[in-house]
Amino acid sequence: MSVKDVKKVVLAYSGGLDTSVILKWLQTTYHCEVVTFTADLGQGGEVEPARKKAEMLGVKEIFVEDVRETFVKDFVFPMFRANTLYEGQYLLGTSIARPLISQRQIEIAEQVGADAVAHGATGKGNDQVRFELSYYALKPDIKIIAPWREWELTSRTKLLQFAEENQIPIAKDKHGEAPFSIDANLLHSSAEGKVLEDPSKEAEEMVYWRTLRPEDAPDKPTYITVDFEHGDPVAIDGVKLSPAQLLTKLNELGKANGIGRLDLVENRFVGMKSRGVYETPGGTILLMAHRSMESITLDREAMHLKDSLMPHYAEIIYNGFWFSPERRMLQAAIDASQNSVSGRVRLKLYKGSVTCVGRESPNSLYSQKVVTFEEDNGAYDQFDAQGFIKLNALRLRLGAMAGRRGGAL
Numbered sequence: 001m002s003v004k005d006v007k008k009v010v011l012a013y014s015g016g017l018d019t020s021v022i023l024k025w026l027q028t029t030y031h032c033e034v035v036t037f038t039a040d041l042g043q044g045g046e047v048e049p050a051r052k053k054a055e056m057l058g059v060k061e062i063f064v065e066d067v068r069e070t071f072v073k074d075f076v077f078p079m080f081r082a083n084t085l086y087e088g089q090y091l092l093g094t095s096i097a098r099p100l101i102s103q104r105q106i107e108i109a110e111q112v113g114a115d116a117v118a119h120g121a122t123g124k125g126n127d128q129v130r131f132e133l134s135y136y137a138l139k140p141d142i143k144i145i146a147p148w149r150e151w152e153l154t155s156r157t158k159l160l161q162f163a164e165e166n167q168i169p170i171a172k173d174k175h176g177e178a179p180f181s182i183d184a185n186l187l188h189s190s191a192e193g194k195v196l197e198d199p200s201k202e203a204e205e206m207v208y209w210r211t212l213r214p215e216d217a218p219d220k221p222t223y224i225t226v227d228f229e230h231g232d233p234v235a236i237d238g239v240k241l242s243p244a245q246l247l248t249k250l251n252e253l254g255k256a257n258g259i260g261r262l263d264l265v266e267n268r269f270v271g272m273k274s275r276g277v278y279e280t281p282g283g284t285i286l287l288m289a290h291r292s293m294e295s296i297t298l299d300r301e302a303m304h305l306k307d308s309l310m311p312h313y314a315e316i317i318y319n320g321f322w323f324s325p326e327r328r329m330l331q332a333a334i335d336a337s338q339n340s341v342s343g344r345v346r347l348k349l350y351k352g353s354v355t356c357v358g359r360e361s362p363n364s365l366y367s368q369k370v371v372t373f374e375e376d377n378g379a380y381d382q383f384d385a386q387g388f389i390k391l392n393a394l395r396l397r398l399g400a401m402a403g404r405r406g407g408a409l
Helices: 017-029 048-056 068-080 095-112 127-138 156-165 243-256 281-297 300-318 325-336 384-401
Strands: 008-012 033-040 062-066 116-118 143-145 181-184 189-192 222-229 232-236 261-267 273-279 343-350 353-360
Touching (some): 008 095, 033 048, 095 300, 232 243, 281 353
Parallel strands (some): 008 033, 008 116, 116 143
Antiparallel strands (some): 189 273
């Protein structure tokens, strides 16, 4: 793409070193007008300083938006309806934030008449794929600038030198080598790189900031209730909360009880394995609560089918296909399964663990009358099990009679 092709670009801007360098680089390389978009996703700390830094760098159109409620309601909660885990463990905290940022960038680009968008993701990671697949899905003719795939600033030293040459303010702790990189939002925080690159070494305690050490959590368990309506949590301990408020409260409870730590080596979409240390305190609690609510409200076969779809649904989100037709198709099926998922679960939080200790629902499929070991007054005829077993054993018996014993196929 020629630098002459770009007149105005919307940059996903955090206000940190990398995106501040990118902002100036866009101005000097593409000689274009830069519009910044800073999303408050609940990452912690103030986002307003990003506005001041953008103003100092000559940006005229600056968007700083609190999108926490949208993030949780329209992205996090739909994902949790599926009990989504990538590779059996990862709650996709980074992955689920990228489509929202991309969507707002495209909306702002159309609003201000920009012909391009830009992001600060590197050429080795998943985020470049997530951003750009979303951009193209929402605006097929959009121009995309990915500085890490174009510029010569291939080291931290070169970034710092460029910043100093262009009078870009640098936080004092940025002059040294950062021990690891952090991404955070209301759902989670992730740490990668540097001291974490050797997967054989335990992460130091300084990596964790959203959770207490489980060993330091209270010796007395914390009990809470979570209420659900059609698959989404709506209240904690009977108090109605907005989506962002509810996740914030769960984060506080999870942090205090040392819940939500994960040290994971995962398979990136681009082909390499990477080690990440994640903290998802509220999400870990929410996953247990939601599965527990489903356990008494979902039909067995519906639940098993839904569980079989989940790994593919997780890959779709992890790989950046949130706006794809296949994600929408799966979402429709998942959402349809949640019509009866309403009620209350009671959870026990204790030293890094979350356990369901009670669940109730007006839509419960659990029948104490049927499952009791006491007299059931004819609710279940145990003799019926004989025919059930014989029918299911028929193919095994036929195979045995044909001589196919000992595991032969």
